[in-house]
Amino acid sequence: MIAEQETEPRPPAGWRPRRLLATRSALGHAHGRRVLERASALGVDIVELPGDRLNLDLPDDPRRAYVEAKATLALVVAPPSKRRLQPIAPSADWRVDLAEGCPAHCSYCYLAGSLKGPPITRVYANLDEILDGLPAYLGQGTITTRSAARAHEGTTFEASCYTDPLALEPLTGSLSAAIAWFGRWQAEAQLRFTSKFADVAPLLAIDHQGRTRMRASLNPRAFARFEGGTAPVAERIGALRRMAAAGYPIGLTIAPIIAADGWEQAYGTLIDDVAAALAAMPGLDLTVELITHRFNSGSKAVLDSWYPGSALDMTTRNRVTKRTKFGSEKQVYDAATMRLLRTFLERRIADALPAARILYWT
Numbered sequence: 505m506i507a508e509q510e511t512e513p514r515p516p517a518g519w520r521p522r523r524l525l526a527t528r529s530a531l532g533h534a535h536g537r538r539v540l541e542r543a544s545a546l547g548v549d550i551v552e553l554p555g556d557r558l559n560l561d562l563p564d565d566p567r568r569a570y571v572e573a574k575a576t577l578a579l580v581v582a583p584p585s586k587r588r589l590q591p592i593a594p595s596a597d598w599r600v601d602l603a604e605g606c607p608a609h610c611s612y613c614y615l616a617g618s619l620k621g622p623p624i625t626r627v628y629a630n631l632d633e634i635l636d637g638l639p640a641y642l643g644q645g646t647i648t649t650r651s652a653a654r655a656h657e658g659t660t661f662e663a664s665c666y667t668d669p670l671a672l673e674p675l676t677g678s679l680s681a682a683i684a685w686f687g688r689w690q691a692e693a694q695l696r697f698t699s700k701f702a703d704v705a706p707l708l709a710i711d712h713q714g715r716t717r718m719r720a721s722l723n724p725r726a727f728a729r730f731e732g733g734t735a736p737v738a739e740r741i742g743a744l745r746r747m748a749a750a751g752y753p754i755g756l757t758i759a760p761i762i763a764a765d766g767w768e769q770a771y772g773t774l775i776d777d778v779a780a781a782l783a784a785m786p787g788l789d790l791t792v793e794l795i796t797h798r799f800n801s802g803s804k805a806v807l808d809s810w811y812p813g814s815a816l817d818m819t820t821r822n823r824v825t826k827r828t829k830f831g832s833e834k835q836v837y838d839a840a841t842m843r844l845l846r847t848f849l850e851r852r853i854a855d856a857l858p859a860a861r862i863l864y865w866t
């Protein structure tokens with residue numbers, strides 16, 4: 505367990521896991537061997553496993569087990585079941601996973617509710633198979649493909665559902681390879697990713713053909729205590745600017761929106777900072793996604809065990825229970841709080857970033 509979220513050390517720029525566990529099957533793929541070479545060159549301890557079973561051998565102490573798991577990268581093969589794409593409303597038509605897990609320590613992390621087991625990061629070695637499966641989904645989907653407002657984005661593939669692909673990029677090269685693959689794919693399709701990291705240097709010179717949209721996942725500087733191990737907000741905004749200058753379509757994922765004390769001023773400053781950074785950017789193609797903080801009993805239990813000292817409010821104050829279409833329940837802000845947040849943010853964005861298209865509020 506982490507005693508105090510605010511005291512969790514930031515990993516140095518460019519995450520380095522303590523060890524990489526490579527399964528035997530993963531090393532049968534060229535991309536897997538390249539990841540192993542990159543990690544080895546960066547000084548990561550390499551463990552080549554005799555088979556495909558991951559033996560994590562984590563300590564019994566929960567705090568040490570968490571720290572150890574977060575410092576572990578596993579190189580594995582995505583099985584066919586993982587390569588069958590799922591819809592991912594309201595972001596994109598389809599979810600495509602290049603990896604699962606994330607090295608950061610956000611005290612609201614949605615992965616706590618969606619990924620089971622110790623929080624290691626798994627990177628997929630069979631990237632070619634994953635990408636080669638995408639054309640079968642072209643022209644299908646219900647989010648951008650069937651939307652008059654978003655059809656121009658083509659069939660969309662979201663790569664940030666179960667990971668932060670930019671956080672892993674120095675070690676894996678998977679995101680660069682996927683961007684280049686979409687650049688070569690002469691089709692009405694788009695790769696999408698969002699990130700709380702900022703090292704975009706390897707992406708700037710890729711022949712992306714405008715078929716990848718990067719969004720910076722942002723919260724105000726004042727709430728940085730909830731986002732341990734991520735890049736400073738100013739660096740994320742700077743990364744977005746560099747990507748726009750390199751011709752990429754870009755976006756803001758303002759997430760999760762937190763109604764903590766001082767939120768109005770904090771989000772107002774954030775939007776002003778973005779506007780200043782993107783001012784006079786030629787040919788700007790900017791979208792905004794607005795996602796409020798939510799949790800369920802399962803994710804709260806996991807997050808409480810990982811970050812017991814976190815100041816993030818996960819009580820029932822200002823909350824109502826919402827039932828999903830799959831029958832599960834989640835705690836979202838009540839109608840009055842939602843209205844205040846939404847009215848403020850939409851107005852502020854319209855004023856400061858008039859060229860931005862807001863894709864959704866949730």
Ligand code: SF4
Nearest residue numbers: 606608609610613700
């Ligand atoms: Fe979770 Fe995103 Fe934070 Fe990573 S950066 S810990 S995926 S919320």
